[in-house]
Amino acid sequence: EEIVISGVSLKKDVAQITMDHVPNTPGIAADIFSRVAKANIIVDDIIQTEHESGCATLSFTVDSGELKAAQKVVAEVKANWPGCKISYDNELAKVSAVGVGMRSHTGVAHSMFRALAQAKININAITTSEIKLSCLISRDQGPQALRAVHKAFNLESAPTRQGL
Amino acid sequence: EEIVISGVSLKKDVAQITMDHVPNTPGIAADIFSRVAKANIIVDDIIQTEHESGCATLSFTVDSGELKAAQKVVAEVKANWPGCKISYDNELAKVSAVGVGMRSHTGVAHSMFRALAQAKININAITTSEIKLSCLISRDQGPQALRAVHKAFNLESAPTRQGL
Numbered sequence: 556e557e558i559v560i561s562g563v564s565l566k567k568d569v570a571q572i573t574m575d576h577v578p579n580t581p582g583i584a585a586d587i588f589s590r591v592a593k594a595n596i597i598v599d600d601i602i603q604t605e606h607e608s609g610c611a612t613l614s615f616t617v618d619s620g621e622l623k624a625a626q627k628v629v630a631e632v633k634a635n636w637p638g639c640k641i642s643y644d645n646e647l648a649k650v651s652a653v654g655v656g657m658r659s660h661t662g663v664a665h666s667m668f669r670a671l672a673q674a675k676i677n678i679n680a681i682t683t684s685e686i687k688l689s690c691l692i693s694r695d696q697g698p699q700a701l702r703a704v705h706k707a708f709n710l711e712s713a714p715t716r717q718g719l
Numbered sequence: 720e721e722i723v724i725s726g727v728s729l730k731k732d733v734a735q736i737t738m739d740h741v742p743n744t745p746g747i748a749a750d751i752f753s754r755v756a757k758a759n760i761i762v763d764d765i766i767q768t769e770h771e772s773g774c775a776t777l778s779f780t781v782d783s784g785e786l787k788a789a790q791k792v793v794a795e796v797k798a799n800w801p802g803c804k805i806s807y808d809n810e811l812a813k814v815s816a817v818g819v820g821m822r823s824h825t826g827v828a829h830s831m832f833r834a835l836a837q838a839k840i841n842i843n844a845i846t847t848s849e850i851k852l853s854c855l856i857s858r859d860q861g862p863q864a865l866r867a868v869h870k871a872f873n874l875e876s877a878p879t880r881q882g883l
């Protein structure tokens with residue numbers, strides 16, 4: 556598969572809010588995001604996985620500056636579903652490989668994950684779309700991750716700085 | 720925020736492989752995807768969240784027809800990390816809202832999740848990018864979900880059928 560990566564980018568100030576043990580029933584995500592929308596919080600990515608136990612892990616990312624507002628909203632969620640475990644991480648960055656024609660992520664994922672592994676960088680979260688593969692990593696490893704992924708795709712030009 | 724959704728799409732035959740309790744240390748994702756790449760499996764989305772206990776949930780989607788090949792690869796992963804719990808779901812579809820200028824997903828997410836909630840459709844997984852918000856739902860609710868989300872964004876033209 557011809558991998559056509561046109562660029563690698565780094566978004567530096569990312570904060571993530573994770574809600575673990577959220578009930579996996581219709582209406583929960585709508586309730587959470589109606590509160591987030593009411594508080595006018597700008598959300599970057601939303602990631603959800605589900606677990607065998609019938610609950611889900613739902614997390615979203617915001618710019619670091621919006622974390623306080625997001626924490627207030629999510630505290631309301633906790634009041635509704637006391638069993639849900641909430642955690643925050645305000646030390647993150649997002650490194651992304653962008654390319655058109657990524658009919659499948661297999662080759663891109665393999666190259667990108669290997670580049671981060673060889674640089675001893677842990678991947679905290681992953682999200683993909685047709686044109687982009689993004690990994691959340693710790694902020695202090697951002698520049699190193701950008702260089703490692705950039706090299707993995709043999710891109711000669713300087714990487715673009717801000718989130719594509 | 721002016722939400723500019725240009726289309727809603729439905730990808731019908733989606734299968735998801737979920738690996739729960741995966742060690743959250745550098746190199747694990749690279750190892751999994753080197754096996755997936757070797758088996759020439761075409762991966763659609765990759766979603767990972769992490770848990771407080773120091774492990775992660777990593778899942779990926781393939782066309783239903785590739786599930787068998789993916790199961791073989793993932794069985795090797797299980798042999799490496801016996802503590803990891805693997806589950807499959809071959810009854811999924813992916814409904815997506817696509818639009819440019821989605822600087823933030825807040826408004827789109829709220830509308831889409833509310834539309835699915837009102838149609839009593841459960842959201843199994845979520846993944847986003849700048850131009851797209853996707854939800855995995857059960858395959859038999861696909862057409863209903865497409866109509867509900869399409870209506871939520873007041874799109875007059877007929878929805879596009881296959882995954883955008």
Ligand SMILES: C[C@@H](O)[C@H](N)C(=O)O
Nearest residue numbers: 579581582583584842
């Ligand atoms: C967890 C949450 O996404 C739930 N499954 C819902 O449909 O709202």
Ligand SMILES: C[C@@H](O)[C@H](N)C(=O)O
Nearest residue numbers: 678743745746747748
């Ligand atoms: C779980 C997996 O993504 C691991 N954190 C890694 O970096 O490979």
